[in-house]
Amino acid sequence: MSLCVAIQHQLADFTLDVSFEAPRGITALFGASGTGKTSIINAVSGLLRPDQGRIILDGEPIFDTAMKIDIPPHKRRLGYVFQDGRLFPHLSVRRNLLYGARYAHPEAQGPGFDEVVALLGIAPLLDRNPGLLSGGEKQRVAIGRALLSRPRMLLMDEPLAALDSARKEEILPFLEQLREHTDIPTLYVSHSVAEVARLATSVVMLDNGKVTRAGPAEQVLSDPATARQFGLREAGSILPATVQTHHPDGLTELSVSGGRLFLPKIDQPKGSSTRVRILAHDIMISRNYPKDISALNILPGEITSIRQGTGPGMILQIKSGDDFLLARITRRSAEAMSLKPGAHVHAVIKAVAVARVDVATR
């Protein structure tokens, strides 16, 4: 299953002109406010009729100006999750879920009621009314309702934006489960780099109605050219990792393609696949293998590119094993150390710099 979008649309003085593909998994639409994310979701759902272009879902055109195809919204078989859940307040959780199931296409494949309830951990909530649910619980039910309509694709427009960080933390593992255990592609609008780093398999970056970069999440996040758009303090890369050992002193040892990482205890069993987000400003660079320092993680690598901004800082991209890291250091340090593309360096990462929220399942 995949989605191909190539559309142009004029909204007053705003021009939307985008072309991208959303494969299986979660495709994040990322960009500042007013860059066109919701307009894209509306075009895919059928609420906005683009001036020109086509939208192909799983090989079938659901919109095509050249072929004069415009399938009405209710026949596109898409599931929506909005920021505010939008559950029916007078129906119990069970009946909200069954309402979703009522609209399932009779031949559509997908997880059944019990499976969805288990996946989202909402069994204890089934007989409650939405008014008695927390924001995170409401969103889980909204996701369940969308899933039970057996959609061909899920559209999520900032589903976590209205939640505080504890509620976000509570719901992120369920979204990861959804990504791992269902075949349904998801278009996921987000302002949050942390959310994108944790959930997205692909990223489409938008600026002023145009796609500025699109591709697999690891590639887009570790591209120094995207760092400014993500925000320099949020720039960082994600590394696929495997949990090796839980040590008695509270550290978890993981293997990455360039070596190993020690991080504060991760609640995932030995052998499980994870992804670890490492922020660019949490990496120090050393030419030689550093000795007598407290940082536990030292990954060898080669500088593959350097991007210099107008300020005192610069971003290095370092290839370590098969992965790419981003490191943000000062120009002064880079000059003092004669850092150039091709230079062999060591990336030094403090174990405690990696927050629990930045370790995800893969």
Ligand SMILES: Nc1ncnc2c1ncn2[C@@H]1O[C@H](COP(=O)(O)OP(=O)(O)OP(=O)(O)O)[C@@H](O)[C@H]1O
């Ligand atoms: N009906 C409309 N008429 C005119 N302009 C519109 C209309 N709808 C949206 N726009 C403009 O189109 C641009 C893109 O809006 P859109 O809602 O798609 O952005 P967004 O990236 O989702 O923003 P946000 O993150 O704030 O929700 C904005 O400049 C907005 O003001």
